[in-house]
Amino acid sequence: xxxxxxxxxxxxxxxxxxxxxxxxxxxxxxxxxxxxxxxxxxxxxxxxxxxxxxxxxxxxxxxxxxxxxxxxxxxxxxxxxxxxxxxxxxxxxxxxxxxxxxxxxxxxxxxxxxxxxxxxxxxxxxxxxxxxxxxxxxxxxxxxxxxxxxxxxxxxxxxxxxxxxxxxxxxxxxxxxxxxxxxxxxxxxxxxxxxxxxxxxxxxxxxxxxxxxxxxxxxxxxxxxxxxxxxxxxxxxxxxxxxxxxxxxxxxxxxxxxxxxxxxxxxxxxxxxxxxxxxxxxxxxxxxxxxxxxxxxxxxxxxxxxxxx
Amino acid sequence: xxxxxxxxxxxxxxxxxxxxxxxxxxxxxxxxxxxxxxxxxxxxxxxxxxxxxxxxxxxxxxxxxxxxxxxxxxxxxxxxxxxxxxxxxxxxxxxxxxxxxxxxxxxxxxxxxxxxxxxxxxxxxxxxxxxxxxxxxxxxxxxxxxxxxxxxxxxxxxxxxxxxxxxxxxxxxxxxxxxxxxxxxxxxxxxxxxxxxxxxxxxxxxxxxxxxxxxxxxxxxxxxxxxxxxxxxxxxxxxxxxxxxxxxxxxxxxxxxxxxxxxxxxxxxxxxxxxxxxxxxxxxxxxxxxxxxxxxxxxxxxxxxxxxxxxxxxxxxxxxxxxxxxxxxxxxxxxxxxxxxxxxxxxxxxxxxxxxxxxxxxxxxxxxxxxxxxxxxxxxxxxxxxxxxxxxxxxxxxxxxxxxxxxxxxxxxxxxxxxxxxxxxxxxxxxxxxxxxxxxxxxxxxxxxxxxxxxxxx
Amino acid sequence: xxxxxxxxxxxxxxxxxxxxxxxxxxxxxxxxxxxxxxxxxxxxxxxxxxxxxxxxxxxxxxxxxxxxxxxxxxxxxxxxxxxxxxxxxxxxxxxxxxxxxxxxxxxxxxxxxxxxxxxxxxxxxxxxxxxxxxxxxxxxxxxxxxxxxxxxxxxxxxxxxxxxxxxxxxxxxxxxxxxxxxxxxxxxxxxxxxxxxxxxxxxxxxxxxxxxxxxxxxxxxxxx
Ligand code: NA
Ligand code: NA
Numbered sequence: 001x002x003x004x005x006x007x008x009x010x011x012x013x014x015x016x017x018x019x020x021x022x023x024x025x026x027x028x029x030x031x032x033x034x035x036x037x038x039x040x041x042x043x044x045x046x047x048x049x050x051x052x053x054x055x056x057x058x059x060x061x062x063x064x065x066x067x068x069x070x071x072x073x074x075x076x077x078x079x080x081x082x083x084x085x086x087x088x089x090x091x092x093x094x095x096x097x098x099x100x101x102x103x104x105x106x107x108x109x110x111x112x113x114x115x116x117x118x119x120x121x122x123x124x125x126x127x128x129x130x131x132x133x134x135x136x137x138x139x140x141x142x143x144x145x146x147x148x149x150x151x152x153x154x155x156x157x158x159x160x161x162x163x164x165x166x167x168x169x170x171x172x173x174x175x176x177x178x179x180x181x182x183x184x185x186x187x188x189x190x191x192x193x194x195x196x197x198x199x200x201x202x203x204x205x206x207x208x209x210x211x212x213x214x215x216x217x218x219x220x221x222x223x224x225x226x227x228x229x230x231x232x233x234x235x236x237x238x239x240x241x242x243x244x245x246x247x248x249x250x251x252x253x254x255x256x257x258x259x260x261x262x263x264x265x266x267x268x269x270x271x272x273x274x275x276x277x278x279x280x281x282x283x284x285x286x287x288x289x290x291x292x293x294x295x296x297x298x299x300x301x302x303x304x305x306x307x308x309x
Numbered sequence: 310x311x312x313x314x315x316x317x318x319x320x321x322x323x324x325x326x327x328x329x330x331x332x333x334x335x336x337x338x339x340x341x342x343x344x345x346x347x348x349x350x351x352x353x354x355x356x357x358x359x360x361x362x363x364x365x366x367x368x369x370x371x372x373x374x375x376x377x378x379x380x381x382x383x384x385x386x387x388x389x390x391x392x393x394x395x396x397x398x399x400x401x402x403x404x405x406x407x408x409x410x411x412x413x414x415x416x417x418x419x420x421x422x423x424x425x426x427x428x429x430x431x432x433x434x435x436x437x438x439x440x441x442x443x444x445x446x447x448x449x450x451x452x453x454x455x456x457x458x459x460x461x462x463x464x465x466x467x468x469x470x471x472x473x474x475x476x477x478x479x480x481x482x483x484x485x486x487x488x489x490x491x492x493x494x495x496x497x498x499x500x501x502x503x504x505x506x507x508x509x510x511x512x513x514x515x516x517x518x519x520x521x522x523x524x525x526x527x528x529x530x531x532x533x534x535x536x537x538x539x540x541x542x543x544x545x546x547x548x549x550x551x552x553x554x555x556x557x558x559x560x561x562x563x564x565x566x567x568x569x570x571x572x573x574x575x576x577x578x579x580x581x582x583x584x585x586x587x588x589x590x591x592x593x594x595x596x597x598x599x600x601x602x603x604x605x606x607x608x609x610x611x612x613x614x615x616x617x618x619x620x621x622x623x624x625x626x627x628x629x630x631x632x633x634x635x636x637x638x639x640x641x642x643x644x645x646x647x648x649x650x651x652x653x654x655x656x657x658x659x660x661x662x663x664x665x666x667x668x669x670x671x672x673x674x675x676x677x678x679x680x681x682x683x684x685x686x687x688x689x690x691x692x693x694x695x696x697x698x699x700x701x702x703x704x705x706x707x708x709x710x711x712x713x714x715x716x717x718x719x720x721x722x723x724x725x726x727x728x729x730x731x732x733x734x735x736x737x738x739x740x741x742x743x744x745x746x747x748x749x750x751x752x753x754x755x756x757x758x759x760x761x762x763x764x765x766x767x
Numbered sequence: 768x769x770x771x772x773x774x775x776x777x778x779x780x781x782x783x784x785x786x787x788x789x790x791x792x793x794x795x796x797x798x799x800x801x802x803x804x805x806x807x808x809x810x811x812x813x814x815x816x817x818x819x820x821x822x823x824x825x826x827x828x829x830x831x832x833x834x835x836x837x838x839x840x841x842x843x844x845x846x847x848x849x850x851x852x853x854x855x856x857x858x859x860x861x862x863x864x865x866x867x868x869x870x871x872x873x874x875x876x877x878x879x880x881x882x883x884x885x886x887x888x889x890x891x892x893x894x895x896x897x898x899x900x901x902x903x904x905x906x907x908x909x910x911x912x913x914x915x916x917x918x919x920x921x922x923x924x925x926x927x928x929x930x931x932x933x934x935x936x937x938x939x940x941x942x943x944x945x946x947x948x949x950x951x952x953x954x955x956x957x958x959x960x961x962x963x964x965x966x967x968x969x970x971x972x973x974x975x976x977x978x979x980x981x982x983x984x985x986x987x988x989x990x991x
Contacts, residue, residue: 050628053362055907065351078905118899153907158808169806175546178476181760182543202761326842327857328835328972335864342889349871353945360819364811367818370786422977430984545797552793603783609976611825612834618822666836708840711975718981
């Protein structure tokens with residue numbers, strides 16, 4: 001519980017506290033803030049959507065009811081469509097390229113791009129590269145033809161699934177496991193840590209290591225709240241955020257690799273693509289870029305591509 | 310301390326006759342304004358999120374609608390005819406048939422009082438005619454009606470699933486074996502009483518009657534296949550299953566049974582065939598019967614969901630104040646083990662059930678006890694079934710019991726008479742609660758077999 | 768048969784129509800998936816919006832027809848004059864509730880419609896003069912309606928989004944129900960208070976959810 005006189009920092013997120021990359025980072029941030037800023041600030045973490053889900057948390061932040069959140073990047077396309085960059089398929093070749101882009105001027109610029117609408121990005125938190133799973137083997141894009149895929153609300157992801165001939169479907173996250181198992185939907189896309197954490201691999205024919213996209217989070221706060229902090233409190237807080245981010249992001253590759261190995265150990269099938277197969281996926285999915293180039297900005301895409309080299 | 314004040318305010322408001330929804334909502338608002346930084350706007354946001362943020366709850370209006378079409382459309386009387394044909398010739402046959410009919414109607418409807426009204430209206434009268442006392446008839450139906458929320462589909466289970474984010478499909482499966490077990494226990498109790506008190510038994514009407522009554526009832530009973538088969542066969546999500554059930558029930562009531570809508574006729578004359586009046590395909594859509602059923606189901610949805618939405622405001626306030634964490638820490642510090650914990654949950658629910666509408670109570674209590682249950686390694690599905698059985702018992706214990714009210718109204722008996730009548734069977738349900746609480750296998754074996762072991766993903 | 772006032776018929780028809788639409792949209796999504804091998808991505812979101820509208824608007828009408836659930840063990844045992852006093856007290860409580868929620872609803876919705884929220888924690892003390900407009904804030908999945916080229920909501924873009932095109936309908940549309948429904952609720956509670964004062968209504972609550980059905984059933988049973 002917070003003492004009188006401490007700045008209360010409420011952090012609402014949607015995962016567990018001890019296994020998910022975001023939850024672990026949030027817990028680490030909580031521990032460090034409460035130890036090092038004792039007397040000045042106090043952080044309360046609300047995990048598992050107990051306080052807000054991802055659709056509502058940004059509204060609540062603009063209202064001043066919560067101070068920190070870390071929704072996935074696609075949630076910010078309501079604020080500026082530039083964030084659609086991160087959903088475009090095969091934009092980044094691996095998580096290092098993502099890291100490079102996010103550290104570039106263009107990437108840092110996105111953190112400040114929503115100030116007009118009241119949000120300040122603080123840091124990118126990695127989950128990892130997305131893989132694709134389905135009720136049958138996916139080796140060529142044509143294998144996905146006619147399958148129903150569960151997707152998040154995102155124009156880009158809908159267009160991506162339609163590009164491979166799939167039918168995008170929306171449903172509550174708590175129903176996805178059952179829906180995959182019973183065949184209400186045939187497949188889904190996610191990072192290794194989510195596929196392992198939610199046990200999706202148990203109810204799928206297999207997972208194909210496509211690395212076709214990313215799931216990352218944006219640690220975000222409200223401009224008004226950040227401005228209201230005393231300078232020394234703000235500086236110390238931002239310093240802790242930066243250190244936690246660096247520490248956890250370094251782990252992300254290892255976390256996902258461990259999750260992948262756990263999937264294999266638990267009997268899940270993992271398929272890799274040959275360079276030719278991968279090229280076929282790129283060829284089918286990449287036209288999606290053109291559709292959203294205007295939203296994202298050609299310069300932004302160029303900056304992202306530069307990070308792949 | 311402040312939290313105790315909050316609950317005291319709720320109880321006082323309830324007792325002076327404030328609607329449950331307002332008592333929950335206003336107490337939460339006052340608490341929030343007095344003790345926290347949050348604004349009134351955040352309350353409005355929470356109120357709207359009750360719907361926007363809980364896709365799972367959407368199943369409730371659809372199940373209510375399906376059940377309304379079924380009740381209006383005369384499926385109840387066909388189910389009763391079928392169950393009398395099956396078990397009416399046993400000692401206490403009509404009473405046993407009443408339980409059987411409640412079980413079947415429970416598999417079509419998500420609510421206990423709806424089950425009492427649909428089956429009780431016909432069976433209580435029938436039992437009196439063949440020589441049972443009114444008290445005995447009321448006691449049987451009052452108890453068997455509680456199966457409405459244990460045998461899937463179940464509104465209370467949908468609410469539990471939404472409150473703690475478990476799968477609705479899993480909860481429904483978990484209710485099957487306990488539901489059958491509870492029904493069979495009630496039947497066994499009646500059979501023993503019938504032997505002992507020499508209660509009337511009916512005539513064996515032969516296989517022909519079973520066949521023809523089954524054929525008649527099958528259109529209604531097919532709904533069970535649509536709901537359960539649809540969910541587990543991978544055709545629908547539970548919410549979609551509920552909507553399909555509602556559409557199906559409308560079609561059966563209007564075009565097959567023709568007890569409502571443009572093809573229905575007054576009195577005993579045969580209803581009109583669709584071939585004689587094909588325009589009914591269109592006129593049925595806005596026929597007064599359709600509209601009235603939609604409105605009645607809508608009204609019920611409004612009253613239930615307004616309670617649930619305000620209970621979610623209270624839940625939000627408690628979460629915001631980190632009350633669940635504090636309770637968890639306190640209970641674990643006092644060394645509560647699983648057994649003590651489950652006893653405590655049972656007691657809280659039985660007491661809370663005296664003041665609150667069951668689904669509203671669940672919205673408040675489930676998030677408070679869920680974190681402790683997880684710490685103690687209790688299966689979330691098992692916890693859900695325990696809560697549902699508790700709600701059932703709450704419905705038939707005085708002073709406030711939903712099924713007691715409904716039965717007293719349907720049978721035209723004073724409350725206290727119903728209470729006394731329900732007592733012997735209440736003992737059966739109590740024994741059943743103890744068994745369900747301490748034998749998790751009964752609840753978890755079916756969902757685990759069909760859907761794999763539960764994963765606690767939170 | 769008595770003729771119902773127009774407002775009753777409007778509210779009853781609206782209730783039936785909203786619930787009917789929710790059912791049809793959800794059903795259509797299933798059909799789309801199996802028959803046409805596609806999905807209606809907006810179906811879920813539109814249905815939950817309708818769900819919210821149904822309950823919030825219906826809550827006001829439920830006051831009038833005395834359908835809100837409550838506990839009557841205490842009040843049922845009282846003499847009519849005492850019962851009336853408690854009913855008036857309960858009504859006052861409800862009016863406070865509806866008033867606070869009306870303020871909260873306006874404060875929540877206003878910024879989404881580029882309007883100022885009210886100042887003051889408990890009571891509205893004038894309008895705020897500095898605030899962030901949120902008219903640009905779109906819903907997740909619901910596209911702007913387009914019925915064969917007829918686009919009934921496009922004017923919202925000029926009014927609330929500086930002429931910029933909305934891909935999805937703005938949140939101000941579904942959320943508008945909040946202040947509207949809470950205003951209705953407040954009016955209905957005041958009217959119920961007047962009715963109780965004049966002795967035309969006995970209380971605010973129904974003791975359980977199937978009172979009407981039970982009355983009908985009891986009548987049927989009596990006839991036997
Ligand atoms: Na049921
Ligand atoms: Na009770």
